[in-house]
Amino acid sequence: METRESIKVENLIKIYKGSTAPAVNSISFSVDKGSIFGLLGPNGAGKTTTISILCGLIKPTSGTVHIHGLSLEKKAGEIKKIIGVVPQEIALYPTLTAYENLQYIGNMYGLKGDVLKEKIRHYLDIFGLEKNAKKRVETYSGGMKRRLNLIAGIMHEPKILFLDEPTVGIDVQSRTVITEFLHKMNKQGTTIIYTSHLMEEAENLCSHIAIIDEGHIKISGTPENLIREHSVENIEKLFLKLTGKKLRD
Amino acid sequence: MLRLLATIKKELLVLLRDRGGLAILFVMPIVMIALMALIQDAPFRDYQELKIPLLLVNNDTGVLGETLEDGLKKSKIFVINELSIPESEAKGYIAKSKYEIGIVIPVNASDSFKANVAKFVAHKMGSEDSLGKGLPYTPNRDLYINVYFAPGTKKSFKASIMSSLRQFSSKLSTFTMLDMFIKELGVTQDSADKNKDVMSDFVSFSERDAIESERENFSLNSVQHNVPAWTIFGMFFIVLSMAGSLIKERDDGSYLRLRTMPGSYTTVMAGKITAYLVICLIQCVLMLMVGIYLMPLLGLPKLVIGTNIAAIALIAISCGLAATGSGILVGTIFNTHQQATTFGAVSIVILAALGGIWVPVYIMPDSIRFLAEISPLYWALSAFHEIFISYGTVGSVFPYALKLLLFFVATVGISHVINTTKSYR
Incomplete structure (x- = not known):
């Protein structure tokens, strides 16, 4: 049955072995198809645990997750075919060229031959890396690596894209290219789940935001509604209002 | 199959571009073979020639x-x-x-x-x-x-x-x-x-070799010992590259990316194992060629490998798998590259010493000799000696191959359990 939600999370709990406090404490939320969902929170709030569960990297202690109507517990293999992940780390092989990296990752998604070549050429062109396609990634600048890291997560054109701080530590030019492309991808129907510490970027990019802290979702809604309802100037002020100024580990 | 072939290609490319790793895998064993064969030539001759x-x-x-x-x-x-x-x-x-x-x-x-x-x-x-x-x-x-x-x-x-x-x-x-x-x-x-x-003529003594063959009989000389010994040592040094590769993938997020991709991670591991096995086999062939062609140029005897290529291939493959299995285990157990390389190198040197790589097991004291049995390097070395000196066949070296293969299965199995536990905390 076709559902409106791209992702539906119910009563999700994760308690790591050896720990008594849950990293994620009975959270529930849903992400509509075609939306850009921002999961914001301070360090140790539970963002990465939540994303890791949604990507099938770790198992929840309890609760259910459905992605495109498929149970994550039962249909993880099917779900992996429709998701893309862009990790915060530059998850590339530095001694391989950009082309070789993308060729390998494309092959891992079942892409091959001319289709793969065309996709690699297309995305390298979009992100301004075509001239450096044959250079080893270890020679790239931070911005170039970030752009290539993004291509690696989207070249198979997933229906749902998970991004973990995709623009951290890069220049404004690279950040602009990346956010513009994410907007474009979203307009073409891709659901995006995004985590970041950059509140302004999240406010501009996301159609829906959830602020998570100490394993609980404190609040969720569109950025405009949240700013209006809480009478704050922007999402950053709201974030501090909800999570406080205490330093986190 | 596409995922498997892609992983093999990627691993080989990564390995070939790691000059330091290649030096350890290829230059180090050649140097050790030449050096140890020259050093041990006189002591071996003392007893035999x-x-x-x-x-x-x-x-x-x-x-x-x-x-x-x-x-x-x-x-x-x-x-x-x-x-x-x-x-x-x-x-x-x-x-x-x-x-x-x-x-x-x-x-x-x-x-x-x-x-x-x-x-x-x-x-x-x-x-x-x-x-x-x-x-x-x-x-x-x-x-x-x-x-x-x-x-x-x-x-x-x-x-x-x-x-x-x-x-x-x-x-x-x-x-x-x-x-x-x-x-x-x-x-x-x-x-x-x-x-x-x-x-x-009341009593006659007749000198005979225990292994009788039409081919020329020869004893264990410095080359016959050191070439297979350091070849095996070099093959096992792939533990460092293999463990390093696994830890690096975990550190840089590639491992997570691979696990979010469709298909089983077992295919990725199979690709890695195949690539590293190929490197081990290339090492083996190269080192045997060093024994055959380079040793005589150094004034040492030529390595005699016999004619049973199938038996050599069986042991080379088994030894390569045992080495890659060790690499997977070390790379799974340890969290940092430094821990893995230190433990990996030290453990190989210890297993090599126990396994008779440095000096033949038969001249070790009885109190230590029995420990050789726990070293996979000893199993491989015994098998090569069996083939090269005693004209062993696939059948006669099969017990050694079986031990090495069981070692591979055990290391990969333990790694899988640890990995699953770590991944799905």
Whole structure:
């Protein structure tokens, strides 16, 4: 049955072995198809645990997750075919060229031959890396690596894209290219789940935001509604209002 | 299949571009083979091939000196230098290790020897007379043939030489006595000579090799030991690259990316194992070629690998898998590259020492020798020795291959359990 939600999370709990406090404490939320969902929170709030569960990297202690109507517990293999992940780390092989990296990752998604070549050429062109396609990634600048890291997560054109701080530590030019492309991808129907510490970027990019802290979702809604309802100037002020100024580990 | 082939290609590319890793995998074993084969060449020859330098000072002009000299020359294990010098000077040469052994036959040794034998014969002949009384037998105790050994000569070697000399002396005494008895009995000389021939044939000793083959038999020399030994050592050093690759993928997020991709992660691991196995096999072929072609250029014997290529391939593949399995286990257990490389290198060196890579297991003390059985490097080395020296077949080395394959299965299995536990905390 076709559902409106791209992702539906119910009563999700994760308690790591050896720990008594849950990293994620009975959270529930849903992400509509075609939306850009921002999961914001301070360090140790539970963002990465939540994303890791949604990507099938770790198992929840309890609760259910459905992605495109498929149970994550039962249909993880099917779900992996429709998701893309862009990790915060530059998850590339530095001694391989950009082309070789993308060729390998494309092959891992079942892409091959001319289709793969065309996709690699297309995305390298979009992100301004075509001239450096044959250079080893270890020679790239931070911005170039970030752009290539993004291509690696989207070249198979997933229906749902998970991004973990995709623009951290890069220049404004690279950040602009990346956010513009994410907007474009979203307009073409891709659901995006995004985590970041950059509140302004999240406010501009996301159609829906959830602020998570100490394993609980404190609040969720569109950025405009949240700013209006809480009478704050922007999402950053709201974030501090909800999570406080205490330093986190 | 696409995922498998892509992973193999990617791993090979990554490995080929890691110059430091390649040096460890290829240059290090070649250097070790050449170095250790050269260093150990003399000790191996000591026991098997080398001729021992011997100084002979023969001050005797009679039959004893002459016969002893002939006997030493016929033995073909000595390079004899005969000098007419004082005994003190000869002793000095031996003390300075100019010769391994020095034998000094004193003046008139033959006369003293004959006198002793004659007394003994007279005593025995007399005891058989009608009166039942013979001449009293008191041998001349002044007859000594001094045998000097160079400092550091092994006890077993000394015992072996002294035993041979005593045996020789005993035989000469017997023949001399026989001569005297025959003369006493009035037997003709022709008949006496025939009796000597018969005597020497009472017991015959025949030297045979335990492995009989039409091919030339040869012993375990420095090359036959060191080439397979350091080849195996080099193959096991792939543990460092393999473990490093796994840890790096975990650190840089590639591992997480791979696990979010469709398909089983087992395929990725199979691709990794295949790539590293290919490298191990290339190492093996290259090192054997070093043994065959480079060793003779260094003045060492050529490596003889026999003709059973199937048996060599079986052991090379099994050994390569055992090595990659170790790499997976080390890369799974340890969290940092430094931990993995330190433990990996140290563990290989220990297993190599126990497994007879540095020195053959048979010269180790009994208290340590049994530990060799726990080393996969020993299993592989024993299998290669079986093929190269004892003309082993696939069937005869299969038990070793089975052990190595079980080791691979165990290491990969344990790694899988640890990995699953870590991943799905």
